[in-house]
Amino acid sequence: MTPETGRQLRFAVLDMQVIDPPTGGSRQRLLGLFGQLGSATAYVGTWDWRGQSERKQMLTATLQEHLVPLTPAHFDAVEREAAHINGGTVIDVTFHRLAALSPGYVAAARAAAEVADVVIFSHPWCWPLVAPVMRPDQLLVYDAHNVEGLLRLGLLDDGARGTALARDVVRLELELCRAADLILACSAEDVDGFIRLYGIDGTKIRIVPNGAFAAALSPAAAKEREEVRGRLGLDASPLAFFIGSDYGPNGDAARFIADRLAPALPDTRFVIAGAVGQSLAGRALAANVRVTGAIEESAKADWLRAADIAVNPMFAGSGTNVKMLDYFAAGLPVVTTPTGARGLGGAAGAMRIADAPSFGEAVRSLVADAPLRLDMAAAARRAVERQFGWDRISPATGRLLASRAARRGPAPFFSVVVPTYCRPAHLDRLVAHLEQQRCRDFEVLVVDQSPEAWCGAAWKHGFPLRYVRTDTRSAVIARNLGADLAAGAVIAFTDDDCEPHPGWLEAARPAFDEPGVVGLEGLILSDKVGDPEWRSVTNDGFEGIGFMTANLFVQANAFHRLGGFDGDFEEPHFREDTDLGWRLQAIGKVNFSREAWVFHPPHRRTEERESLQARSRFFEKDALLLRKHPGRYPALFRAEAQWTHNPYFREHLLRGAARYGVTVPDELLDLIQ
Structure with missing residues (x-):
């Protein structure tokens, strides 16, 4: 409007x-x-x-x-x-x-x-x-x-x-x-x-990623799957499914399946569906390869319900493979190449990513591991329902377009992005601190995931405030949504329970006049540091290595170039800020400021969600961080030395490694034995 x-x-x-x-x-x-x-x-x-x-x-x-x-x-x-x-x-x-x-x-x-x-x-x-x-x-x-x-x-x-x-x-x-x-x-x-x-x-x-029509495709129950397989004339052999149009990179993938995967895995049936089958015309195919040719949507749904896994050995192309979202919507775990996984942050638990030499072994191990397939199938469907359903993507795009169409006048220098969930009193206190900022060249975007609306959204504030509600509970998704709507040259991330110093934005502003600076890490102060009864949140002494969204400034140009926070680090959200900080350092400078500080109140460990045991499951995400940054993670691992004071760290790191298919180096395993 x-x-x-x-x-x-x-x-x-x-x-x-x-x-x-x-x-x-x-x-x-x-x-x-x-x-x-x-x-x-x-x-x-x-x-x-x-x-x-x-x-x-x-x-x-x-x-x-x-x-x-x-x-x-x-x-x-x-x-x-x-x-x-x-x-x-x-x-x-x-x-x-x-x-x-x-x-x-x-x-x-x-x-x-x-x-x-x-x-x-x-x-x-x-x-x-x-x-x-x-x-x-x-x-x-x-x-x-x-x-x-x-x-x-x-x-x-x-x-x-x-x-x-x-x-x-x-x-x-x-x-x-x-x-x-x-x-x-x-x-x-x-x-x-x-x-x-x-x-x-x-x-x-x-x-704006590609998506799936989540309501049109759904995972098959065991009885339905059995009925569909019988109708398609399938035996009990594991079935790997691929579909594609008559498009060059799809043809390369189909030939890879027919020439390399199928002969190497004779006990697995490979179905190649869609017009891409034309790329195999006249070729001698292994007995475990079936080419359907172009099929109707109803037939595609049947094959998706009959399959055990999907494969996506794409080696060229651009954009996101829509077929991947169809696989996810149908609850199929996928083995894919890095090219085939483009644009699918948030679905790491649904995919095994392999290059050409290791692709066959990845398929073999997944076919043999039924419990893992069930976990990956659940993660695949969850990714569609939370992030990749068109019923979410289209309305969000409408909001983005309406926001840009309505924008008038000069853009602010800072856009302060705040995700929040069921903490209206904290949010009130944060807004009061933002009202006291000496620098006035900013807007605030609050992304609320709470079931009840925040009444403060309707109040008058001393700055422009955009209040957006979403029913998807994810700090990663919320921060990316806020950043998408942001107009500022620099995005300032903080938490709803933080208390920024009045000079917070004022102190950060000059940092971005320095050539090559793409980000700024601000000091986070907290009480009860070192007290085992409290979870303190501070980065004092960890400058330039961990990064924390409680106080992180990112040049908007750099943020969008990098694709924002990686959705793979959600559920639970952890290490997405470290990952972004390290990616920022790969394209420019990220300095540290002790003057642009915020206070982050500590949390009592007696609160169930703040207990050491409950918070330790977040370290599953360390495995993803290791996979993305194998050269950098060991330094963080040693600097934090979690294994010296957290008896649950090893369990969850190794659980994450199994979940995401990551090998932890021996030098790190030796430290946590």
Whole structure:
């Protein structure tokens, strides 16, 4: 809703493909991402095949699909272009040049854009067609399914016509990125690609991951699974499932399964579903490989319910693999490559990540470990319900777009982000301390996960306050949500029970004038330090190694370039701040300030959730920290020396290692024996 008129925003989404039926990753993203934005959303697209008629239909309560067919002359021109690159698919990469041959489509796209408050280009192909009618007061958004420039260079670069087409895509995408007010990327890897390839300011990029339709796919109960397997003619052999469209990297994955995995694992049946099966045409396949070809959604659901695991041996590509979210929604544990795991922070417990040489052994060990598969299946479904369901992603994107469309005037220097859960008195005290800040160039974003709303949200404060409620209890997700909505050049993280000094922001401000500084760690003071009856929270003496979100400043550009906090460190949330601090240090300087300090009250160990035993389970996340930062973790391990005073540390570190498939080095194991 626009604050000036009080009316609902109008969204226009433009692309050159069909949404319905939502088969394939791009169509599913269009339906999932834009289906529940909260306001009227007009999609204009087309068919990439001949002989269709104009169609309009409502896909959701707010999303209308309007398809305008291309002309025969347009298809003729596409075929002439394709002949120059041996018949490859070029209808998308040539669309911005050839769409003048389809004036009906161009007119419909421009008409939708002209009446919209927010115009979203899903892929860059339509941008030049609509750019002439864009107005300065409209929010221009690029929804990037991939870094198209990098992707097309990989797919088309042939030293001839294909190279010219790929370079034209790079030029086109660069123009759109520069013009856009906001870029939606699928993964942190894509954010980094936009920054490195095009030099884009990371403050206008936000990660909006791909998702799954959680209600449409659900894990099968034992009886249902048995019935489906019988209907599909399957025996008791373990079944590993892969699905993909007819797309180069999918074809490479299918050939890897057929040529390497299946012969090495003859007791496991591999099913390769979808149009990707064309990449195996004419090949001699092992007896334990079944290729289904293109299948309907109902058949896909059957195979997902019948499978024991999913495999995703992707070695190239960009964005997030939507198939991974379908696997998770169906409760399937997955063995994937690092490329196949892009953009899926928060799902570490659902995946085993392996490179090509170790992939077969990872599949073998997972198939043999039924209890582990059950744990991973539960983690997979939980990840979808908490983070990767379109029913969560789409409304959150609507809030983000509405927030950006309504933004007026200069941005503040600081955005203070505070997650909170059921501690309104603490939050009141924190806000009182923020009201006393000598530096006034800040806004506050409170992300409340409590079942009851905080009454203080409606009060007048001496600073702009944005109050957002979510029913997902996760400090990691809450901080990332707050950062997504933040307008400041620097994001200041603190906890709801902290008490910032009046000079907190004032002391931090000059640190960011130093070239190369991407973050600042502020001093955290606490009482009862060393008292076993209390859990004190302080970083005094641990400067530059641990990092704590109770007092951490991050340059917004760097935060979004890195993809924010890694969701894998939630449930329970721990070490996500250390991980972010170490990643920040890899791209710039993170200094320490004793002047920009906050007080963090200690917590009594007699409180159940603060007891040493209860808090010790958090050290499962140390295994993830070790996996991501094997060269840095040993220094933190030795500096904290948890094993010297915490009898539960070893148990939970090793439990995390088993859960996440991590090998703890012998030199560390020797210390905790």
